[in-house]
Amino acid sequence: MTPARAQIAAMIDHTLLAPEATAGRVAELVAEAAELGTYSICVSPNQLPLQVPQGLHLATVCGFPSGAHSSAVKAAEAGEAVAKGAQEVDMVVNLRLVKEGNFSDVDGVQAEIRAVKEACGQALLKVIIESAALDDEEIVACCRAAEAAGADYVKTSTGFHPAGGASTHAVALMRATVGDRLGVKASGGIRTAQDALAMVEAGASRLGLSASAAVLAGLED
Numbered sequence: 001m002t003p004a005r006a007q008i009a010a011m012i013d014h015t016l017l018a019p020e021a022t023a024g025r026v027a028e029l030v031a032e033a034a035e036l037g038t039y040s041i042c043v044s045p046n047q048l049p050l051q052v053p054q055g056l057h058l059a060t061v062c063g064f065p066s067g068a069h070s071s072a073v074k075a076a077e078a079g080e081a082v083a084k085g086a087q088e089v090d091m092v093v094n095l096r097l098v099k100e101g102n103f104s105d106v107d108g109v110q111a112e113i114r115a116v117k118e119a120c121g122q123a124l125l126k127v128i129i130e131s132a133a134l135d136d137e138e139i140v141a142c143c144r145a146a147e148a149a150g151a152d153y154v155k156t157s158t159g160f161h162p163a164g165g166a167s168t169h170a171v172a173l174m175r176a177t178v179g180d181r182l183g184v185k186a187s188g189g190i191r192t193a194q195d196a197l198a199m200v201e202a203g204a205s206r207l208g209l210s211a212s213a214a215v216l217a218g219l220e221d
């Protein structure tokens with residue numbers, strides 16, 4: 001059965017990560033999220049702290065969008081975001097380490113995710129693996145490292161990488177790797193109700209969307 005509009009809305013991180021976004025534009029995002037009934041809003045860390053209506057969650061990003069920051073910088077950024085009220089942190093994985101095959105818990109991908117998770121405390125951590133830039137083996141290895149490091153979700157994409165955004169193939173592979181132990185967030189390039197439903201069908205439990213209104217307009221109540 002096709003999920004109803006409200007069910008999909010409750011899976012959405014309504015997202016505005018344009019670097020030039022003003023406080024005014026973020027206020028519009030918050031109002032739109034409240035009206036649409038999305039799970040959260042996701043904004044850049046320079047928008048925090050931010051008042052949101054009760055029931056609407058507050059998410060931000062870390063090491064965004066390249067992931068090329070040092071582990072210490074990412075951990076500090078995550079800690080500061082949580083101190084400013086972020087309930088969820090979406091960090092970008094270190095793609096250099098991924099491509100070099102260093103998933104180690106000492107100086108590799110796993111170690112970095114663990115450091116950020118520790119800085120998050122009770123806040124949820126989602127690990128953006130930039131799946132369009134990875135092969136299947138790398139996607140699986142990233143998901144395993146994220147799980148081993150204590151992350152709460154794996155997430156496909158920043159929406160800013162030239163290789164592209166979410167695909168149903170990547171989502172299905174990520175879901176197959178993490179089972180029901182972690183969430184899977186599909187994000188990047190999801191523009192229509194059909195796109196969103198395909199991601200959910202493939203195994204997504206959260207959707208990161210800037211086009212939330214257009215996506216929800218295509219669904220029945």
Ligand SMILES: O=C[C@H](O)COP(=O)(O)O
Nearest residue numbers: 158159188189208209210
């Ligand atoms: O993390 C979420 C993405 O930035 C959203 O990407 P999008 O603007 O293609 O929907």
